Amino acid sequence: xxxxxxxxxxxxxxxxxxxxxxxxxxxxxxxxxxxxxxxxxxxxxxxxxxxxxxxxxxxxxxxxxxxxxxxxxxxxxxxxxxxxxxxxxxxxxxxxxxxxxxxxxxxxxxxxxxxxxxxxxxxxxxxxxxxxxxxxxxxxxxxxxxxxxxxxxxxxxxxxxxxxxxxxxxxxxxxxxxxxxxxxxxxxxxxxxxxxxxxxxxxxxxxxxxxxxxxxxxxxxxxxxxxxxxxxxxxxxxxxxxxxxxxxxxxxxxxxxxxxxxxxxxxxxxxxxxxxxxxxxxxxxxxxxxxxxxxxxxxxxxxxxxxxxxxx
Amino acid sequence: xxxxxxxxxxxxxxxxxxxxxxxxxxxxxxxxxxxxxxxxxxxxxxxxxxxxxxxxxxxxxxxxxxxxxxxxxxxxxxxxxxxxxxxxxxxxxxxxxxxxxxxxxxxxxxxxxxxxxxxxxxxxxxxxxxxxxxxxxxxxxxxxxxxxxxxxxxxxxxxxxxxxxxxxxxxxxxxxxxxxxxxxxxxxxxxxxxxxxxxxxxxxxxxxxxxxxxxxxxxxxxxxxxxxxxxxxxxxxxxxxxxxxxxxxxxxxxxxxxxxxxxxxxxxxxxxxxxxxxxxxxxxxxxxxxxxxxxxxxxxxxxxxxxxxxxxxxxxxxxxxxxxxxxxxxxxxxxxxxxxxxxxxxxxxxxxxxxxxxxxxxxxxxxxxxxxxxxxxxxxxxxxxxxxxxxxxxxxxxxxxxxxxxxxxxxxxxxxxx
Numbered sequence: 001x002x003x004x005x006x007x008x009x010x011x012x013x014x015x016x017x018x019x020x021x022x023x024x025x026x027x028x029x030x031x032x033x034x035x036x037x038x039x040x041x042x043x044x045x046x047x048x049x050x051x052x053x054x055x056x057x058x059x060x061x062x063x064x065x066x067x068x069x070x071x072x073x074x075x076x077x078x079x080x081x082x083x084x085x086x087x088x089x090x091x092x093x094x095x096x097x098x099x100x101x102x103x104x105x106x107x108x109x110x111x112x113x114x115x116x117x118x119x120x121x122x123x124x125x126x127x128x129x130x131x132x133x134x135x136x137x138x139x140x141x142x143x144x145x146x147x148x149x150x151x152x153x154x155x156x157x158x159x160x161x162x163x164x165x166x167x168x169x170x171x172x173x174x175x176x177x178x179x180x181x182x183x184x185x186x187x188x189x190x191x192x193x194x195x196x197x198x199x200x201x202x203x204x205x206x207x208x209x210x211x212x213x214x215x216x217x218x219x220x221x222x223x224x225x226x227x228x229x230x231x232x233x234x235x236x237x238x239x240x241x242x243x244x245x246x247x248x249x250x251x252x253x254x255x256x257x258x259x260x261x262x263x264x265x266x267x268x269x270x271x272x273x274x275x276x277x278x279x280x281x282x283x284x285x286x287x288x289x290x291x292x293x294x295x296x297x298x299x300x301x302x303x304x305x306x307x308x309x310x311x312x
Numbered sequence: 313x314x315x316x317x318x319x320x321x322x323x324x325x326x327x328x329x330x331x332x333x334x335x336x337x338x339x340x341x342x343x344x345x346x347x348x349x350x351x352x353x354x355x356x357x358x359x360x361x362x363x364x365x366x367x368x369x370x371x372x373x374x375x376x377x378x379x380x381x382x383x384x385x386x387x388x389x390x391x392x393x394x395x396x397x398x399x400x401x402x403x404x405x406x407x408x409x410x411x412x413x414x415x416x417x418x419x420x421x422x423x424x425x426x427x428x429x430x431x432x433x434x435x436x437x438x439x440x441x442x443x444x445x446x447x448x449x450x451x452x453x454x455x456x457x458x459x460x461x462x463x464x465x466x467x468x469x470x471x472x473x474x475x476x477x478x479x480x481x482x483x484x485x486x487x488x489x490x491x492x493x494x495x496x497x498x499x500x501x502x503x504x505x506x507x508x509x510x511x512x513x514x515x516x517x518x519x520x521x522x523x524x525x526x527x528x529x530x531x532x533x534x535x536x537x538x539x540x541x542x543x544x545x546x547x548x549x550x551x552x553x554x555x556x557x558x559x560x561x562x563x564x565x566x567x568x569x570x571x572x573x574x575x576x577x578x579x580x581x582x583x584x585x586x587x588x589x590x591x592x593x594x595x596x597x598x599x600x601x602x603x604x605x606x607x608x609x610x611x612x613x614x615x616x617x618x619x620x621x622x623x624x625x626x627x628x629x630x631x632x633x634x635x636x637x638x639x640x641x642x643x644x645x646x647x648x649x650x651x652x653x654x655x656x657x658x659x660x661x662x663x664x665x666x667x668x669x670x671x672x673x674x675x676x677x678x679x680x681x682x683x684x685x686x687x688x689x690x691x692x693x694x695x696x697x698x699x700x701x702x703x704x705x706x707x708x709x710x711x712x713x714x715x716x717x718x719x720x721x722x723x724x725x726x727x728x729x730x
Contacts (some may be wrong), residue, residue: 058407060408060409061407119632139553142553143550163549164549164552164553164714166553167551168552169716254706255491256710256711257707258706268704271383273379274698275401275402275697276697277387280678302328
């Protein structure tokens with residue numbers, strides 16, 4: 001009896017339990033398309049760019065290994081370093097200006113100044129325009145003969161201050177930084193306003209109960225609470241300015257005397273305007289700049305890392 | 313049986329048509345230049361009629377997008393059968409991307425200098441459709457107001473500086489140049505002075521960095537002379553931002569200037585109707601030779617440039633047909649038709665004296681300004697490559713004429729670019 005019942009339980013292999021917490025096949029199925037697209041359109045081009053940077057790539061000939069020749073050439077390329085300096089200046093100054101002004105504007109709206117609805121739309125509008133349109137618009141504004149800036153200066157009697165804003169090495173880059181600040185401040189303002197609007201009301205009320213003044217509330221309560229938002233905006237702006245191309249191309253194309261040359265415009269010039277088919281050198285610039293941008297983002301993330309966790 | 317026969321006949325017909333139908337593809341600049349588009353499309357229609365079964369499919373672009381598209385397509389061993397190119401694009405020849413047309417075109421109908429411009433290592437690679445000289449256009453009314461008359465052969469040395477100063481003192485801009493969208497118009501003044509000072513051979517070796525250096529005393533003297541003219545307030549204060557089309561309007565309409573140094577493609581914009589940006593009715597236009605520096609080795613020297621040309625893709629499967637189409641345009645009749653339609657020169661042998669009608673006077677003035685001229689081929693940005701070219705664009709085309717840098721600084725920057 002015993003013998004007849006035993007084999008039935010022993011011979012049947014145990015049914016494999018489905019791991020509902022870790023459904024590998026489902027994960028693979030869902031990940032595969034995304035990974036495929038990532039591999040095809042991001043990883044592969046990046047790998048190819050790195051490969052190109054160590055080769056001479058010309059049509060009708062096999063790629064020729066040139067080692068680090070392009071990197072050495074780049075190290076001695078004065079135009080590249082000028083472009084690096086301009087781009088870093090832009091990527092450092094513009095985020096600070098954009099986020100500072102945006103914070104002030106957001107505070108004004110948060111305090112419900114008159115016409116705040118209209119102002120919110122008006123200040124946000126520039127970001128809805130493309131860089132091409134913005135570039136053309138500001139070329140008119142900066143025009144020496146009839147542009148708004150010089151017309152205003154002449155109107156108030158400061159004729160001597162009128163100048164070709166985009167045509168002088170001393171003013172061209174600041175003039176373009178002012179354009180991106182004008183364009184992006186509204187976007188930053190809306191994000192900061194959203195962050196302010198979602199602040200816990202208990203904390204603000206508690207501050208008021210403690211007789212905290214308006215400035216004290218701003219400095220010790222509001223700004224610390226929206227700090228992560230501000231830092232994210234700075235990082236996003238930094239990345240955007242490190243890649244800036246369209247505005248420069250429409251307005252100055254890097255002139256005068258490379259005063260507005262950015263790394264992106266220089267890569268384009270080297271790739272498409274240098275009377276050569278070689279993609280190796282432009283790829284080298286792209287690789288070096290990718291590393292610099294990555295390092296910049298990591299450095300900013302590390303710098304801005306919240307050491308003390310806020311408690312409220 | 314009948315059905316089968318009919319199907320076979322139909323299939324044979326389709327195959328037959330496929331075998332005889334041949335399409336030539338052509339990518340060209342000039343999307344916004346109606347008269348050039350019309351000229352090429354008419355030539356294509358005529359070729360199609362003369363060659364039944366052949367169709368020419370033309371795509372019109374602006375120059376920059378065209379160059380970017382070609383670079384990508386040619387690198388992938390694709391691209392059109394024929395495409396627009398300019399003679400400075402030696403990278404096409406260096407990489408065997410274009411066909412040697414030496415034995416495919418009737419070169420007897422092409423100007424020898426235009427053939428020379430497209431020459432490369434024993435071959436000839438481009439069909440030079442468009443050509444232009446660098447001219448000094450004069451607003452005769454402004455000159456008369458200031459009591460200045462510049463001879464057609466040009467004004468020498470200090471006299472030109474004084475004339476510029478006099479015009480500027482009267483509140484008129486002497487030279488309506490602008491570099492807002494082109495890498496060359498700001499350099500017209502300087503390089504025309506340089507070629508006169510040095511002569512064509514030394515000028516060429518200066519640009520190529522082979523022999524004559526930018527620190528050469530003659531080059532310094534030429535730049536000093538150009539600097540005198542610049543410092544006499546030759547150019548508008550908005551020089552850096554004025555675009556090519558705006559410079560034309562600045563010269564002939566608003567606010568009006570005394571002179572404009574420009575390629576002889578000037579009429580393609582200026583001879584449009586006044587409400588389309590052309591010269592005002594009755595505008596009194598003169599053409600003279602540029603300023604001549606003291607001690608010029610070649611006062612009659614000036615620049616002639618081959619502009620828009622067509623080349624045949626080396627990997628084209630229809631290379632003979634494509635070359636045939638270009639050859640159909642290489643006739644004196646087509647050369648004259650080009651002149652008449654576009655009012656700009658051509659590398660095809662043509663006879664401007666045969667132009668009649670309202671533009672005949674212009675061509676006579678142009679011929680007078682070029683009588684006895686000795687040419688250098690190509691403006692500097694067509695003769696230079698890479699870093700020297702980029703530096704020339706930034707320094708000689710913009711910063712130097714804008715007064716942002718002096719002669720020594722310009723020389724130093726050009727020297728270090730080679």
